[in-house]
Amino acid sequence: MEKSKNKTIAFNIASTLILQGLAFFSGPIFSGILGTENYGIAAVYLTWTTLASTVFSLQAAGTLAVARINYPEEKQAAYQSSVFSLATISYLGFSILTVIFALAGSKWIDLNIPMILLGLAQGWGMYCVSAMNLKLTYEFKADKNFILSILISGLTIVISIILIRPFPRESNYWGRIIGQSLVYVVIGVILFVIVYRSGKTIYNKEFWLFTLPIAIPTIFHSLANIVLNQSDKVMLQAMVGNSAAGIYALAATFGTVVHSLWNALNNSWVPFYYEYTKNNQKDEIRRHAKNYTELFTIITVGFILLAREVFHIYASKDFWAGTDLIPLFAIGHYFIFLYSMPVNYEFYHKKTKMIAIGTTLAAVSNLALNYIMIRCCGILGAVIATAISHGLQFIFHFFCAKRIIEGDFPFSIKNFIPGFFAVCLSCGFYWITRDFWYIRWGVGMVLGVCLVIKIIKRREIF
Numbered sequence: 001m002e003k004s005k006n007k008t009i010a011f012n013i014a015s016t017l018i019l020q021g022l023a024f025f026s027g028p029i030f031s032g033i034l035g036t037e038n039y040g041i042a043a044v045y046l047t048w049t050t051l052a053s054t055v056f057s058l059q060a061a062g063t064l065a066v067a068r069i070n071y072p073e074e075k076q077a078a079y080q081s082s083v084f085s086l087a088t089i090s091y092l093g094f095s096i097l098t099v100i101f102a103l104a105g106s107k108w109i110d111l112n113i114p115m116i117l118l119g120l121a122q123g124w125g126m127y128c129v130s131a132m133n134l135k136l137t138y139e140f141k142a143d144k145n146f147i148l149s150i151l152i153s154g155l156t157i158v159i160s161i162i163l164i165r166p167f168p169r170e171s172n173y174w175g176r177i178i179g180q181s182l183v184y185v186v187i188g189v190i191l192f193v194i195v196y197r198s199g200k201t202i203y204n205k206e207f208w209l210f211t212l213p214i215a216i217p218t219i220f221h222s223l224a225n226i227v228l229n230q231s232d233k234v235m236l237q238a239m240v241g242n243s244a245a246g247i248y249a250l251a252a253t254f255g256t257v258v259h260s261l262w263n264a265l266n267n268s269w270v271p272f273y274y275e276y277t278k279n280n281q282k283d284e285i286r287r288h289a290k291n292y293t294e295l296f297t298i299i300t301v302g303f304i305l306l307a308r309e310v311f312h313i314y315a316s317k318d319f320w321a322g323t324d325l326i327p328l329f330a331i332g333h334y335f336i337f338l339y340s341m342p343v344n345y346e347f348y349h350k351k352t353k354m355i356a357i358g359t360t361l362a363a364v365s366n367l368a369l370n371y372i373m374i375r376c377c378g379i380l381g382a383v384i385a386t387a388i389s390h391g392l393q394f395i396f397h398f399f400c401a402k403r404i405i406e407g408d409f410p411f412s413i414k415n416f417i418p419g420f421f422a423v424c425l426s427c428g429f430y431w432i433t434r435d436f437w438y439i440r441w442g443v444g445m446v447l448g449v450c451l452v453i454k455i456i457k458r459r460e461i462f
Helices: 002-056 060-070 073-105 113-138 142-164 173-199 205-239 242-278 282-314 317-348 352-377 379-404 417-432 437-458
Strands: none
Touching (some): 002 113, 002 205, 060 317, 073 113, 073 173, 113 142, 113 173, 113 242, 205 352, 282 417, 317 352, 352 379
């Protein structure tokens, strides 16, 4: 099992590193071609598209992990097919309503109907891709997930670059938007056909009744997460301007290196965590969780120490105003890692309503804090507001997992405090040594070498 776990983690990390490498090299290209304003427009378009993908699909794919615990292997293909079909039918219905309201509203409000149509189409494709990612993750097929992720990322970059060129400078964001939409729609159709041919099930009353009570609360969780993570760009665009939204978006994109690595590790951690929980192997959970926490803490600290110089290579000077935001983005992403521990526990126990409530409260607090802090501190205020909101999110979910859910949440607050303080101290060290890159890079490399040695000695990634 350990070899299988290491292989799964290795593929997930390799996939993430390659995807981030592609994003790293394409980011400066797109920001340079589009400029701050058009880059901001494309970023906000993606925010609305992600919103549609999340809500209109009912988040049905989120039940695939729980279904593997509750249904035997021979029913998995049929269940997955029914989930894809349920989400597609729901998405189509919501999309029709959206187009009707958009056409009616365009008489009074300046709405870009072609952009709305492209966003709706792309959102469905994004759902199919994310659902397939989850399916492959919980089937421990990390190699196939690797291929799918690389294919989509590579195609969206190449096709977008090709399509941007024919458009005039003032509207070349259309090339980026069309390129993304085209790739996701085509691959989404292919994935839907593959899943349907395997399961051959569109409607199954038992499966749908199992899916909906778990999935619907996660809509609000995912919706609130989008508000929590994306409202900054929308509010900056409205309150400060497109350029501020563009600067923030590129710095945030760079900061998601940490989030992507967490996502790769979490996708590897959760299937094994559920197996350990199912078998009541609490000592195994704590041992691997300690290694996992140490690993992600050092990754976050290393990122903070090395980020400044890499971002200056990554972004043109027009975007350098976002450089010192990156350590704060890293703190926010570390809070996401922390709250994922109790959330994974809540999801295992099917307490998705509790997950939704916590994330909604965090999103509401983020909107309020954004309004206050953007007016006060501009872009910096938006980053601080989001980091604080993620911190509140962790506190809420930890309390629920520890005090409300029946069972034995295997972690105490003492398991998380050392790592959090290490990340905060690294931010302080960053500010002290901002102009001394060789000190920061030296410390980062020492930490990296020590981590590699520990992994080699224990013969497991976490």
